[in-house]
C-alpha cells in the first residue's frame with residue numbers, strides 16, 4: 001500500500017520528486033547442466049541426455065544425425081562429444097572404426113555410444 005502523502009507544495013510543478021526504481025537486473029540464463037552437446041560435420045547439436053543409445057536419443061528428440069548401418073561399421077554416425085554428463089567407454093567396434101587420435105579428441109560412433 002502506498003502511504004505517500006501529497007501536500008500542496010508537492011504538487012507544484014518541478015517540486016514533485018519521483019523516485020526512480022533501480023533497473024531490475026536481467027537474469028543471465030544459466031546453461032542447463034544436464035544438456036549434452038555433440039557436433040557432427042560442424043553442426044552443434046543439443047541433446048537432453050536420456051539413458052540409452054546416443055543415436056536413438058538424438059533422433060527421438062528430432063535432432064538430425066547422419067547414420068546408416070547402426071552396427072558400428074559405416075562410420076556415418078561419427079560425432080564429437082563436446083559436453084556430456086556421462087557416456088560408456090568406447091567399445092571394440094568404435095576402437096576399430098575410429099583412430100586413436102579421434103577417440104582421444106572425443107569422437108564417438110553415436111550408434112555404439114550409451115548415455116549413462
Ligand code: FES
Nearest residue numbers: 068070072075111
Ligand atoms: S550408423 Fe554406421 S557406424 Fe553408426
